[in-house]
Amino acid sequence: MAKPPLTLYLAAPRGFCAGVDRAIKIVELALQKWGAPVYVRHEIVHNKFVVDDLRAKGAVFVEELDECPDDRPVVFSAHGVPKAVPAEARRREMIHVDATCPLVTKVHNEAQRHHEQGRQMIMIGHAGHPETVGTIGQLPPGEVLLVETVGDVAGLSVRDPERLAYITQTTLSVDDTAEIAAALQARFPAIVVPAHDDICYATTNRQHAVKAIAPRIDALLVIGAPNSSNSKRLVEVGRAAGCGYAQLVQRAADIDWRALDGIRAVGITAGASAPEVLVNEVIDAFRDRYDTTVELVETAQESVEFKVPRVLREPA
Template sequence: MTVQKPRLHVLLAGPRGFCAGVDRAIKIVEEALKRHGAPVYVRHEIVHNRFVVEGLERQGAIFVEELSEVPDDGQPVIFSAHGVPKSVPAEAAQREMYFLDATCPLVSKVHREAERHHARGRHLLLIGHAGHPEVVGTMGQLSDGAVTLVEDAEAARALQPPAGVELAYTTQTTLSVDDTAEIVAILRDRFPAIEGPAKEDICYATTNRQAAVKSVAARSDLVIVVGAPNSSNSVRLREVAERSGAPRAVMVQRGAELDPAIADGCATIGITAGASAPELLVQEVLARLRDRFEVSVEEVTVATEDIVFRIPRMRAVA
């Protein structure tokens, strides 16, 4: 006798998964491997996703945390999508390394803003998370003491910037839109003359993915975010889902990690993926759910993304 599976309706949030900056960074590594052969060295995970990193490792990429781990063998060195302090390309140039910069162009825009404010004599307040490689990279564009990190609303209220200096703020690109708006409002209230970016620094992909998860969270008994625990934008998606009406939100890196019993008793669940998680991993999660449920899928799309970032020109192979 065939046992009928319980029904489960899945709301697939869109956009989800890879953004243009992540796609560009991965293509830079793949093209470097194609042109120059293995090994190609990558400083830090090219994007925060183990599935992606392990796939590139199988092709011959070697991931390191510091340039001191890279031998002087003439092979390319690639900087991750998160950006690096100025000291890193300076060290690479001093060692006459051939390096490629895979920094997301939207992160590079924040770097240029930081330099512009500094050149005009302003002290920079950077809204972001301590220790995140993007924050380390942005703070590393300027001299020590030129940037103050503001991590949350409490820090914004307690902040005591240098006296007699004009202020400006910029932000990490992968923050919660709502949290950042609260912090900016506090800073503007305390320092009315503070300068901000002409356009918000939180990137379009982060904004779109958070809007998409909000659109499914209130209709869902559970939201599953496909992403890595060290991926800032993925962690924010889980937080946004919980704040937007989902009784529960969890994160998994891929289908094999998911116990489909987590959806027992649910009528409708939402699924999304962080900007560094490939669609293949979303389909793995759906496959795991189909092992236990009769799944129907509804796409809930709040925006269409057509942005493409070109990869940099690479040195010809001799």
């Protein structure tokens, strides 16, 4: 029986960003340098496939530092950690390596600079997300106020409306964040805005690529983890851009084929912590069921690379 025809529009850029690439490399190099086990505080990046692969190589994933022994190295995840965490590692004289994405560190430094200049910070972000927790934890309690929605802005109680600045989580929806930022500026005209957008280049580029394929497709599949902020934003961006069906899938096995019945054009993208091997797995699953044509839609090229910490570039 002939397979029905289907076009897959493959968004580019998609998948791994420079910060994720660097974080994974840090764990692999730490295992090479110090041998297993190497402890990792929190999932190094939000992707089960990546975490399982590193676990098989000897990484041990924990939620808190008190689960780590003093005599083994510990790596801090790409999302960043509160200042208290490396301070505790130093107190315990642990070997610790910080895999925080440099673009998250940039936001940390920004917050610190404003704090030193006497400004209270407002952070646009998602409560409980490790990056938000890490950024708020750079400053003393009460110095960073969190807003998640435009509605939250009205309820803010600030120390001095003349001495405020805002920062954002790096993995938010560009459009939603712009609305919240506008609400902050309307309520607090003196608020200091970031010199450069805090939302990272990779998040922005992946959202633009989804918007570019949206008019051509009947459905969008985003390959990523349910706890991955940037992946969930891609689903929302797809829906906002008019995709009737947009779904987050971790792997090909998660695809709801019945929901795609009768569809002739599907967009595929991947969150910044999803490896390309999972994209290929999804494409192969479509090829098994459809007479598939793959079209690449590229809206930007990425050449960003981040160095690993010096301790991993030196011999053991």
